[in-house]
Amino acid sequence: MRQPEGQGATPARVAPAGITACLFDLDGVLTSTAAEHWAAWKQTFDAFLRQQTGEEFRPFTKTDYLEYVDGRPRADGVRQFLASRGITLPEGDSDDQPTADTVHGVGNRKNKLLLAIIRLRGVQPYPGSVRYLEAVANAGLAIGVVTSSENGASVLEAASLSRFVQARIDGLVIARERLRGKPAPDAFLAGARALGVAPTEAAVFEDALAGVQAGRAGDFGWVVGVDRTHQADELRAHGADLVVSDLAELLDLSL
Numbered sequence: 001m002r003q004p005e006g007q008g009a010t011p012a013r014v015a016p017a018g019i020t021a022c023l024f025d026l027d028g029v030l031t032s033t034a035a036e037h038w039a040a041w042k043q044t045f046d047a048f049l050r051q052q053t054g055e056e057f058r059p060f061t062k063t064d065y066l067e068y069v070d071g072r073p074r075a076d077g078v079r080q081f082l083a084s085r086g087i088t089l090p091e092g093d094s095d096d097q098p099t100a101d102t103v104h105g106v107g108n109r110k111n112k113l114l115l116a117i118i119r120l121r122g123v124q125p126y127p128g129s130v131r132y133l134e135a136v137a138n139a140g141l142a143i144g145v146v147t148s149s150e151n152g153a154s155v156l157e158a159a160s161l162s163r164f165v166q167a168r169i170d171g172l173v174i175a176r177e178r179l180r181g182k183p184a185p186d187a188f189l190a191g192a193r194a195l196g197v198a199p200t201e202a203a204v205f206e207d208a209l210a211g212v213q214a215g216r217a218g219d220f221g222w223v224v225g226v227d228r229t230h231q232a233d234e235l236r237a238h239g240a241d242l243v244v245s246d247l248a249e250l251l252d253l254s255l
């Protein structure tokens, strides 16, 4: 233990001076569900591209995922990736059938698969993230979760992390309040507002390029990139102040 326990012990710093709230992304930062999102997108887009492009079929790659889909609201991911392949679909509606060839239909196809994969594999929190959340809570900082996922509440619940969270801005809130998705800062700004702090007093923890970009665009006090996919340089280039490969590493820094 790096921090002396007992009477009079000062809680160890978990963030730089002046930071009073922490805003965590969910998939890939607190839980390992980024892998399930990737698997569901890969299956959805490959089937779609095969059917649309026949002989010319080029698969959906990890680079496509990290650049166009990761961290963004579901429909934005569909639009951005298909645009990169020169494909435009009608928007459709959020309650489109998963078979519909619309932006929302393709998104709903992916969601159906995602839920099936999650049901099979379950949801695991990263042990290092749980340790860091405990330290942040013990240090008296406020905790929010800011995720583009409409499944945010159920993933937090399945990972037994809801107990830490004082404010949640998820894909449903983003859609309902018509916030711009990451890389725009709106969702993180809403998270800071919900916790009653200024952006400069809040830290952002993100594994997605669009997410660190949002933290930087919102002028947040500390933007921490979490590198789960060997993209530390890109996370820095998109605005991370610091990049770690696990949140528990932050407990060993002198802040």
Ligand SMILES: O=P(O)(O)OC[C@H]1O[C@@H](O)[C@H](O)[C@@H](O)[C@@H]1O
Residues within 6 Å of the ligand: 027, 034, 037, 038, 069, 070, 071, 072, 073, 074, 077, 111, 147, 148, 149, 150, 151, 152, 171, 208
């Ligand atoms: O489809 P959902 O669960 O609403 O999630 C939207 C996005 O949420 C983000 O957290 C993931 O990084 C993306 O992969 C995902 O597409």
